[in-house]
Amino acid sequence: MARLVRAALMRGGTSKGVVFRAADLPPAGAARDAVIVAALGPDSTGLAIDGVGGGVTSTLKAAVVAPPSKPGFAADYHFAQVSRGGGIDWRSSCANFASAAALVAADDGMALREADGSAVVRLWASGAGEALSVTLPATDAPPVAIAGVRGEAPPLRVEFELGGHALLPTGRPEEEGLRLGDRPLRATIVDVAGNPQVLVRAVEGGLRGDEAAEEATAALVWEAVDALLDEAAGRVGLKARPSGMRLLWLSARRDHCLAGGGAVAAAECDLLSRVSAGSRVHHAHTGTGALALACAAAVPGTVAHELVRGGGGGGCGGGGEAGAELRIAHPQGVMRVHASVGRDADGRHVAHSAGMVRTARYLMVGEVVV
Amino acid sequence: MARLVRAALMRGGTSKGVVFRAADLPPAGAARDAVIVAALGPDSTGLAIDGVGGGVTSTLKAAVVAPPSKPGFAADYHFAQVSRGGGIDWRSSCANFASAAALVAADDGMALREADGSAVVRLWASGAGEALSVTLPATDAPPVAIAGVRGEAPPLRVEFELGGHALLPTGRPEEEGLRLGDRPLRATIVDVAGNPQVLVRAVEGGLRGDEAAEEATAALVWEAVDALLDEAAGRVGLKARPSGMRLLWLSARRDHCLAGGGAVAAAECDLLSRVSAGSRVHHAHTGTGALALACAAAVPGTVAHELVRGGGGGGCGGGGEAGAELRIAHPQGVMRVHASVGRDADGRHVAHSAGMVRTARYLMVGEVVV
CATH class of the missing domain: 3.10.310.10 (Diaminopimelate Epimerase; Chain A, domain 1)
Incomplete structure (x- = not known):
C-alpha cells in the first residue's frame, strides 16, 4: 500500500x-x-x-x-x-x-x-x-x-x-609513493572535519584541468581513481572510504572556455579544479572539496598552495594564512570560498573556519x- | 515571488x-x-x-x-x-x-x-x-x-x-537513397498517428544492435542521425521535425546480455531495437516507437518485417497482418506490443489499433x- x-x-x-x-x-x-x-x-x-x-x-x-x-x-x-x-x-x-x-x-x-x-x-x-x-x-x-x-x-x-582541526592528517603537505594507475604523482591529503580530500596536479592525474565534466569523465580510468582514494583513505586510518572523500585535479589559473558557454579569464580565478563524484567528474564542484581547497591553499608545500603561488593567484596561498578568499574555476564557472587557518601550539596547520555563499x-x- | x-x-x-x-x-x-x-x-x-x-x-x-x-x-x-x-x-x-x-x-x-x-x-x-x-x-x-x-x-x-491510418506515409515499405553520414542504408518510414518513425538495420546504421544505451550513444555520430531524420521528415512533408520522430536501429533476434544484468534468449524476443532520444540512445524504448514497430512488422517489405521473418520470430511479421504480439528486446529487457493492421479499399496498409501494458x-x- x-x-x-x-x-x-x-x-x-x-x-x-x-x-x-x-x-x-x-x-x-x-x-x-x-x-x-x-x-x-x-x-x-x-x-x-x-x-x-x-x-x-x-x-x-x-x-x-x-x-x-x-x-x-x-x-x-x-x-x-x-x-x-x-x-x-x-x-x-x-x-x-x-x-x-x-x-x-x-x-x-x-x-x-x-x-x-x-x-x-x-x-x-x-x-x-x-x-x-x-x-x-x-x-x-x-x-x-x-x-x-x-x-x-x-x-x-x-x-x-x-574548531582548530588539524588539516594534514598524515602530517605531511605532500604524500610520497602514491600512484594513479601506473603514474606516480604528488598528492596532498587534506582533512576538513573528517572528510579527507586528495589533491593532485591535473596533468599528473590524467587531465589538462580545464575539461568539461563529461570530457574529463571520459578521459579517466575510474578503477585507478578508486584505488588511489582507497590507498589515501588507508593512510589516514579509514577502513571504509566515505562517499564524500574525493579526488581533486588542480591546475594553475589560465584563460579558458566553459562547455556551457562563456569563458573564465586567468585574472578571475586563483586555480582550476575538477572533482570526482562517484565514477565521474562533478558537474560543478563539491562544497566540501572547495572548503578543503581554500584551507590547503594557505598551507605551504601543498599541491594547492604551489599552484596558487605559481599561478600568481591572490587568494589564500598568496596572502599567507589569513582568511583570504580563494576563487576556484570549475566546469561551470567560478566559486568563491574563504578559509581561516593557522597553527596550533605544536606548529601544526589547523583550520578555524571556512565558508561560501550558496x-x-x-x-x-x-x-x-x- | x-x-x-x-x-x-x-x-x-x-x-x-x-x-x-x-x-x-x-x-x-x-x-x-x-x-x-x-x-x-x-x-x-x-x-x-x-x-x-x-x-x-x-x-x-x-x-x-x-x-x-x-x-x-x-x-x-x-x-x-x-x-x-x-x-x-x-x-x-x-x-x-x-x-x-x-x-x-x-x-x-x-x-x-x-x-x-x-x-x-x-x-x-x-x-x-x-x-x-x-x-x-x-x-x-x-x-x-x-x-x-x-x-x-x-x-x-x-x-x-x-483509425485506419495509412502506415507508410511515402507509400513505400523501403526508402531509396537515404544515408547515415556517408553510409547508404535501407530504411522504412512508418507513421503512427502523425509521429513518423524511421527504421533501419542496426548494422547499416553503425551499431551491432545489442548495445547498452550508453555504449550505443558513444558509438554514433549524432549530427548524422539528425540529418537522416531531417531528410526523412522532409520526405513525409514535415517542415519541422517533431521531437517524437525517432530513429530505430533494428536487428534480428539473438541471445544477448543486458548491461544492467540478466540476459535475453533469442526465443524470448522477435527482434532487437535501439531508439534515438535527443542525441543519445533511449535507456529503454519509446512507447510510440514500439507501436510503430509492431505495425511495421506486419507489413511485408519493411525493415522490421524482414528482420522478424528472417529471425524466425513468431510475432506480427510471422503471423501476417493479424493482431499478433511483437516482443521487442531493448537495452533493459523485453517489451510486448500488439498491433492490428490491415489494408484499406485502395490496398494501402493501415493501422487499426496498437497497444501495450505499462x-x-x-x-x-x-x-x-x-
Whole structure:
C-alpha cells in the first residue's frame, strides 16, 4: 500500500534532493533508510525513473532535519548520500545541500532572527561531526547567482566551524609513493572535519584541468581513481572510504572556455579544479572539496598552495594564512570560498573556519509516495 | 515571488515528469509554457538541478490533464516534451507517460468504471491528434513488472485507436537513397498517428544492435542521425521535425546480455531495437516507437518485417497482418506490443489499433514551486 511522507524536493547550491523532518520518518535505521531510498529511486541506468532523484551523486541526496541533539544548535542536519546501487551513506556531509536543510529549519522556526533582519541557523551535521551555520539574508537583500545554477536567489552564507582541526592528517603537505594507475604523482591529503580530500596536479592525474565534466569523465580510468582514494583513505586510518572523500585535479589559473558557454579569464580565478563524484567528474564542484581547497591553499608545500603561488593567484596561498578568499574555476564557472587557518601550539596547520555563499530553493513541496 | 502550482511528479512507463490539471495552470500559451519549463528546470548539464526534471528526454516530460475538448473522451492529454535547452514541444505524444496522465484523470473521477471493477480512461492526445484508452485494472489485479522499472505495480493497458491510418506515409515499405553520414542504408518510414518513425538495420546504421544505451550513444555520430531524420521528415512533408520522430536501429533476434544484468534468449524476443532520444540512445524504448514497430512488422517489405521473418520470430511479421504480439528486446529487457493492421479499399496498409501494458505511479504529490 502506498504511503505518503511529507517532504520537500529542494535544490541546495549545485545539489538536489529531498529534505525530510525527522518526525515524519521512521526512527533512524533500516526503516528510515528504506523510505529515503524508495523516495529517490536510484537505479542502474542513472535516471532514477521510479523516484524523485536523479542519476548522479549530486541528485541522489537527502537530509533529515531534526531537533538538535547537542546544546547550542538550532537543528541536526542528518545528511544521506544515496548511491546508484541503492546504498546509503550517513557518514559524509554535503556543504551545498546544507543550505537547503537550513532553509527548511528556518521555515520550521528554528532560526535565530538577528537585529538586521537576517537569520542564523546553526546546524549539527551529525554524520561527519561538523558544526556549521547558515545565515539567511534579510528579505530585502539582493539575489545572487552561483555558477552552475540558472537565475538568481537570495544569498545564503554557509560557514563551517572547523574548531582548530588539524588539516594534514598524515602530517605531511605532500604524500610520497602514491600512484594513479601506473603514474606516480604528488598528492596532498587534506582533512576538513573528517572528510579527507586528495589533491593532485591535473596533468599528473590524467587531465589538462580545464575539461568539461563529461570530457574529463571520459578521459579517466575510474578503477585507478578508486584505488588511489582507497590507498589515501588507508593512510589516514579509514577502513571504509566515505562517499564524500574525493579526488581533486588542480591546475594553475589560465584563460579558458566553459562547455556551457562563456569563458573564465586567468585574472578571475586563483586555480582550476575538477572533482570526482562517484565514477565521474562533478558537474560543478563539491562544497566540501572547495572548503578543503581554500584551507590547503594557505598551507605551504601543498599541491594547492604551489599552484596558487605559481599561478600568481591572490587568494589564500598568496596572502599567507589569513582568511583570504580563494576563487576556484570549475566546469561551470567560478566559486568563491574563504578559509581561516593557522597553527596550533605544536606548529601544526589547523583550520578555524571556512565558508561560501550558496543559494537554495524549494522545487516541490508535499508528500513523497513510497 | 515564488508561486505554488498543484502538480504530481509521476512515473509513467519508463518515463518521468509532472502531471498538471489545466485548471491549476495559466491558459495554454507562453505563460503556461513558462510554468512547465520553470518546474522541470532543464539545463545544459543535463541534471535539471534547479527543477524537478532530469537530464534526458525521458525525464523532461509534462502532461496537462484537461476536460475533454472532443465528445466521447474522458479527458484531454496535452503532452509537453521539454528539451535540455528549455524548448517545449506540444506536437508530439508519449505513450509511456500517457499511463501517468490516465491515473490522474481516473483519480479526478474521469474514468468509466466497468462491471468487472476495471476502469477505462479514454484520452484525446491533442498534440499528435491521437485517441487512446487506458484501462486500469480492478483493485485485486496482480501487479506486474515492466522492463526498465524496479518492482511491480498494477498493469495499465494502453490502447491506441489508430483509425485506419495509412502506415507508410511515402507509400513505400523501403526508402531509396537515404544515408547515415556517408553510409547508404535501407530504411522504412512508418507513421503512427502523425509521429513518423524511421527504421533501419542496426548494422547499416553503425551499431551491432545489442548495445547498452550508453555504449550505443558513444558509438554514433549524432549530427548524422539528425540529418537522416531531417531528410526523412522532409520526405513525409514535415517542415519541422517533431521531437517524437525517432530513429530505430533494428536487428534480428539473438541471445544477448543486458548491461544492467540478466540476459535475453533469442526465443524470448522477435527482434532487437535501439531508439534515438535527443542525441543519445533511449535507456529503454519509446512507447510510440514500439507501436510503430509492431505495425511495421506486419507489413511485408519493411525493415522490421524482414528482420522478424528472417529471425524466425513468431510475432506480427510471422503471423501476417493479424493482431499478433511483437516482443521487442531493448537495452533493459523485453517489451510486448500488439498491433492490428490491415489494408484499406485502395490496398494501402493501415493501422487499426496498437497497444501495450505499462505501469505508472505517483512519485510525489503537492505543489511545484516556480
